[in-house]
Amino acid sequence: MTQPVRTAPTLAEVAAAAGVSRSTASRALNDSPRISEETKRRVRAAAKEVNFVPNARGRALAVGRTEIIAVLVTEPLSELFSDPTYSEFLSGITEELSESSYLPVILQASSTHERNRAREHFERRSFDAVIDVSPYKGSELLEVLRELRVPTVLCGQLEGHPYRDVFSTVYSDDEEGGRFAALAMKERGRKDIVAVLGPQDNPAVVDRLRGYRAVLGEDLPDANVIYTGWNNGDGYQAMHQILAREIAFDGVLCGSDRIAAGVITALNEAGLSVPADISVVGFDDHEIATRCVPALTTVRQPLREEGHMAANIALDMIKGAEPTTSVMHMQLIQRDSL
Amino acid sequence: MTQPVRTAPTLAEVAAAAGVSRSTASRALNDSPRISEETKRRVRAAAKEVNFVPNARGRALAVGRTEIIAVLVTEPLSELFSDPTYSEFLSGITEELSESSYLPVILQASSTHERNRAREHFERRSFDAVIDVSPYKGSELLEVLRELRVPTVLCGQLEGHPYRDVFSTVYSDDEEGGRFAALAMKERGRKDIVAVLGPQDNPAVVDRLRGYRAVLGEDLPDANVIYTGWNNGDGYQAMHQILAREIAFDGVLCGSDRIAAGVITALNEAGLSVPADISVVGFDDHEIATRCVPALTTVRQPLREEGHMAANIALDMIKGAEPTTSVMHMQLIQRDSL
DNA sequence: TCAGCGCAAGACATCGTTCTCAAGCTCGTA
DNA sequence: TACGAGCTTGAGAACGATGTCTTGCGCTGA
Numbered sequence: 001m002t003q004p005v006r007t008a009p010t011l012a013e014v015a016a017a018a019g020v021s022r023s024t025a026s027r028a029l030n031d032s033p034r035i036s037e038e039t040k041r042r043v044r045a046a047a048k049e050v051n052f053v054p055n056a057r058g059r060a061l062a063v064g065r066t067e068i069i070a071v072l073v074t075e076p077l078s079e080l081f082s083d084p085t086y087s088e089f090l091s092g093i094t095e096e097l098s099e100s101s102y103l104p105v106i107l108q109a110s111s112t113h114e115r116n117r118a119r120e121h122f123e124r125r126s127f128d129a130v131i132d133v134s135p136y137k138g139s140e141l142l143e144v145l146r147e148l149r150v151p152t153v154l155c156g157q158l159e160g161h162p163y164r165d166v167f168s169t170v171y172s173d174d175e176e177g178g179r180f181a182a183l184a185m186k187e188r189g190r191k192d193i194v195a196v197l198g199p200q201d202n203p204a205v206v207d208r209l210r211g212y213r214a215v216l217g218e219d220l221p222d223a224n225v226i227y228t229g230w231n232n233g234d235g236y237q238a239m240h241q242i243l244a245r246e247i248a249f250d251g252v253l254c255g256s257d258r259i260a261a262g263v264i265t266a267l268n269e270a271g272l273s274v275p276a277d278i279s280v281v282g283f284d285d286h287e288i289a290t291r292c293v294p295a296l297t298t299v300r301q302p303l304r305e306e307g308h309m310a311a312n313i314a315l316d317m318i319k320g321a322e323p324t325t326s327v328m329h330m331q332l333i334q335r336d337s338l
Numbered sequence: 339m340t341q342p343v344r345t346a347p348t349l350a351e352v353a354a355a356a357g358v359s360r361s362t363a364s365r366a367l368n369d370s371p372r373i374s375e376e377t378k379r380r381v382r383a384a385a386k387e388v389n390f391v392p393n394a395r396g397r398a399l400a401v402g403r404t405e406i407i408a409v410l411v412t413e414p415l416s417e418l419f420s421d422p423t424y425s426e427f428l429s430g431i432t433e434e435l436s437e438s439s440y441l442p443v444i445l446q447a448s449s450t451h452e453r454n455r456a457r458e459h460f461e462r463r464s465f466d467a468v469i470d471v472s473p474y475k476g477s478e479l480l481e482v483l484r485e486l487r488v489p490t491v492l493c494g495q496l497e498g499h500p501y502r503d504v505f506s507t508v509y510s511d512d513e514e515g516g517r518f519a520a521l522a523m524k525e526r527g528r529k530d531i532v533a534v535l536g537p538q539d540n541p542a543v544v545d546r547l548r549g550y551r552a553v554l555g556e557d558l559p560d561a562n563v564i565y566t567g568w569n570n571g572d573g574y575q576a577m578h579q580i581l582a583r584e585i586a587f588d589g590v591l592c593g594s595d596r597i598a599a600g601v602i603t604a605l606n607e608a609g610l611s612v613p614a615d616i617s618v619v620g621f622d623d624h625e626i627a628t629r630c631v632p633a634l635t636t637v638r639q640p641l642r643e644e645g646h647m648a649a650n651i652a653l654d655m656i657k658g659a660e661p662t663t664s665v666m667h668m669q670l671i672q673r674d675s676l
Numbered sequence: 677t678c679a680g681c682g683c684a685a686g687a688c689a690t691c692g693t694t695c696t697c698a699a700g701c702t703c704g705t706a
Numbered sequence: 707t708a709c710g711a712g713c714t715t716g717a718g719a720a721c722g723a724t725g726t727c728t729t730g731c732g733c734t735g736a
Contacts, residue, residue, distance in 0.1 A: 008463065008486075010692060021716045026694060036714060056462035057404060058692025060395040061721050068406075068464065070443070076425070087414070090446065098451035103459050105408070105443035108428065113436035121441050124394035125346065126406065148346075233571020233600065236578075262571065348722060359686045364724060374684060396722025399691050 009050040018046035029054070069097065069104050069314055070127040072118070074141065075134045076110040086133065089155070092307015093131065100315060102128070109141060119144050129314040131155065137162060151317030153310045156203065168313045168323040170306055174204045177299045177330035178211020181253055181281045184297065186215055188338050190251035190279050193220045196238045196263060197255035200227040205255060208283070212253055224249065228259070232288075235262025243270050251279040257286035260296055264337070280337045294336035302328045347388040356384035367392070407435065407442050407652055408465040410456070412479065413472045414448040424471065427493070430645015431469065438653060440466070447479060457482050467652040469493065475500060489655030491648045494541065506651045506661040508644055512542045515637045515668035516549020519591055519619045522635065524553055526676055528589035528617050531558045534576045534601060535593035538565040543593060546621070550591055562587065566597070570626075573600025581608050588616055595620035595627040598634055602675070618675045632674035640666045 015025035020039060027035045028043035029052075046052075060066045071093060093104050105127075109118040121127070122144055129151040135142060137158050145152045146166050153168045161169075185193055193216055198205045205227070212220055226242065228234040235254060239262065242249070252267075254260035260282035264274050274280050274294055282289055282298035289296035306328050313324060353363035358377060365373045366381035367390075384390075398404045409431060431442050443465075447456045459465065460482055467489040473480060475496050483490045484504050491506045499507075523531055531554055536543045543565070550558055564580065566572040573592060577600065580587070590605075592598035598620035602612050612618050612632055620627055620636035627634035644666050651662060 011694095012692080022693080023695080023717080024715060027715090030694085034714070039714080053458075053461040055692055056459065056464040057395070057398040057402070058721095059462070059694080061399045061691085061723085062693040062695080064395070064721075066395060066464075068459075091449075094446060094449070094452050094455075098449075098455055101458075103445075103455050103464070105445055107441075107443055108432060111429070111432070111436075114432050117432075117436055117441050120391075120439075121394065121406075123391035124397070126394040126404075126441070229569060229571060231567060231569050231571050233567065233569055233573070233575045235571070236575045237571045237600070237603075262575070265575075349724095350722080360722090361687080361724080361726095362685055365685085368724080372684070377684080393722055396691095397724080399693085400722075400724040402691070 008055065009052045013050055014043065014047045014052045017050060018043045065128050066126060067102050068127050069102050069129045069131065070107045071104050072107050072109060072130050072132045073134065074109050074136065074139060088303040089307045092304035093311045096308040096311035115141060122148060122150060128318050131310050131314055151314060153314050155310055164325065166323060168317060169325040170310045170313065172301050172306055172328035173330055174207035175211040177283065177301060178208035179215050180330055180332040181299050182212045182215035184281060184332055184338055185251045185253065185279060188279055191219050192249045193251045193253060194224045194242055194249045195220060195253045196226050196228060196235055196259050198230050230256045230258060232258045232262040235259030236266045239263040239266035254280065254282045257282035257284045257289040257296055257298055261288050261292050264292055275337050285333050297335045297338040298333050300331045300333050346393065347390045351388055352381065352385045352390045355388060356381045403466050404464060405440050406465050407440050407467045407469060408445045409442050410445050410447060410468050410470045411472065412447050412474065412477060426641040427645045430642035431649045434646040434649035453479060460486060460488060466656050469648050469652055489652060491652050493648055502663065504661060506655060507663040508648045508651065510639050510644055510666035511668055512545035513549040515639060516546035517553050518668055518670040519637050520550045520553035522619060522670055522676055523589045523591065523617060526617055529557050530587040531589045531591060532562045532580055532587045533558060533591045534564050534566060534573055534597050536568050568594045568596060570596045570600040573597030574604045577601045577604035590616060590618045592618065592620045595622050595624035595634055595636055599626050599630050602630060613675050623671050635673045635676040636671050638669045638671050
């Protein structure tokens with residue numbers, strides 16, 4: 001069974017077709033200045049002729065880079081799936097890298113098996129850099145990356161800032177975001193606040209709540225804090241349950257815009273008007289925020305920009321830059337629901 | 339600024355440390371039979387001593403493989419994120435590959451930028467195989483993969499089965515699943531059925547609905563078909579709206595187990611008993627199905643097995659196997675909600 | 677004693693690029 | 707005419723592993 005596998009054309013074939021040496025062909029294709037326009041043109045024509053694309057394996061060995069950046073996801077994918085914010089963050093990364101020749105790939109490492117395989121490929125230097133989307137303290141993989149000196153960017157603050165000297169960090173200040181939202185409530189004169197947040201073990205949720213509390217104090221009692229999922233329906237369900245309790249409240253702080261959308265639906269169904277009776281503030285500045293009636297006042301976490309930043313830092317570190325830490329700032333987006 | 343970068347140990351260093359040639363060192367580490375136990379031991383000790391791990395780039399060039407398999411996601415990540423089934427499928431893939439030395443990476447290719455970058459890396463042969471999670475007809479990337487003869491596995495049926503001769507295909511029969519669920523309703527004697535499905539443009543949703551209809555006909559009127567998200571809260575909200583309509587129904591077919599869980603909560607709150615008054619059937623056999631009260635009768639799509647299958651086929655194709663098509667079968671899981 | 681065998685290990689080529697170095701060519705100037 | 711400067715180009719080494727061929731060695735048996 002002889003496969004008719006037409007093996008990919010190599011640089012040598014291009015060189016032969018153009019009547020030059022491999023070195024010259026390489027230079028011509030890489031736009032080296034030390035080459036005449038004439039041969040450059042000829043080589044390129046030949047390359048196009050035979051459909052030449054430089055082989056990643058040969059190239060990687062020669063230049064010492066694979067041009068692949070791993071986006072490491074250590075939490076179970078399903079959790080990542082349920083958190084809508086990630087996709088925009090990831091878009092930010094790919095957007096930024098699309099300008100370069102680097103390719104981001106998502107590397108799942110939640111099971112032990114997966115972590116071992118990942119570790120192995122880190123050791124083999126299969127990737128030029130790693131962006132850890134959800135780093136946690138004491139992660140074995142981080143330990144490995146540190147030892148191997150693989151350029152690494154952590155997205156999110158690590159408690160006690162370990163590794164600050166070896167890894168770069170990018171995060172946006174969730175507590176600040178919480179303060180912004182709470183402050184808006186306070187300035188509006190709202191005194192009895194309810195919070196419908198995401199999952200309780202989510203670190204962003206914890207930080208935002210701290211921000212709420214710093215501003216509102218007793219105006220946000222423990223009993224009024226509800227943890228749920230991130231979606232529309234979750235907000236709807238949670239608000240239903242709050243209404244069933246028949247407590248008095250005049251403001252709802254939401255963990256996501258989708259939650260807020262569900263909350264508003266439930267409030268309207270109960271005959272309550274937003275913002276006349278109740279003020280609602282979301283989080284994320286998801287596109288649903290503008291489609292809500294009334295349009296949603298929300299806190300914008302610069303996810304896409306965070307992605308850009310992480311990608312850029314990774315590229316810089318590949319070029320040898322020192323690790324840095326950058327904090328992105330939240331922003332209150334004023335609309336009509338307050 | 340001289341970086342104190344302790345460059346990774348190479349095979350030559352191991353060889354030197356063990357007092358043998360590079361070839362011998364290579365053989366010792368790769369468990370070649372043509373090597374004495376004594377030197378094998380010595381070389382391995384030396385390798386451990388200097389923390390040697392074979393460099394992926396050199397190895398890839400020599401063996402002609404990168405040992406990386408791309409899991410291609412052509413739809414926007416956010417869609418993938420909102421569909422809980424993917425994570426189990428992906429787990430299936432990684433599980434299977436964890437036995438081999440291959441590493442799966444997720445490759446997002448929804449924007450044009452991303453597709454171009456992906457295309458480039460396909461051409462450069464950065465990956466040994468590709469598993470396309472959501473293939474669609476006329477995809478430019480599939481065209482590229484076909485031309486390059488990159489081993490490719492499609493997960494999901496392509497209309498008209500193009501590329502059947504070059505690509506392998508794995509899919510599970512959603513229409514069959516729909517029939518199983520509907521048949522169970524019918525045998526239970528339910529006549530007025532409501533369907534709470536996932537997003538309307540999801541192909542699996544379309545196929546399942548076709549299966550429902552094939553069995554139920556007029557017992558599932560158009561007006562009783564509701565499209566929503568995949569989550570708990572979505573089912574809850576949808577069922578609330580159905581109850582508000584005050585139509586008569588005695589069975590609910592759900593697009594996912596999480597939807598079903600929300601549906602059951604809403605029914606109970608409305609004073610309806612499952613399964614005495616209303617029968618509910620889910621989809622996916624998610625772990626939530628057993629935690630429901632009553633435990634959920636559901637349709638199991640062998641997602642994990644599909645992942646195993648896709649990974650195995652990919653490995654086989656890398657070794658030169660011909661493309662194949664395999665259909666996975668659905669299964670009705672009988673519990674107490676019917 | 678020496679041909680012949682089997683085994684372990686070394687020498688060298690190979691994979692497909694890039695990069696360094698040196699050589700060839702043209703041209704202008706002394 | 708000759709020589710150095712400035713281009714362009716080719717030969718060959720590198721990158722770090724694997725695979726093939728060959729050699730060296732000890733042993734057996736005629």
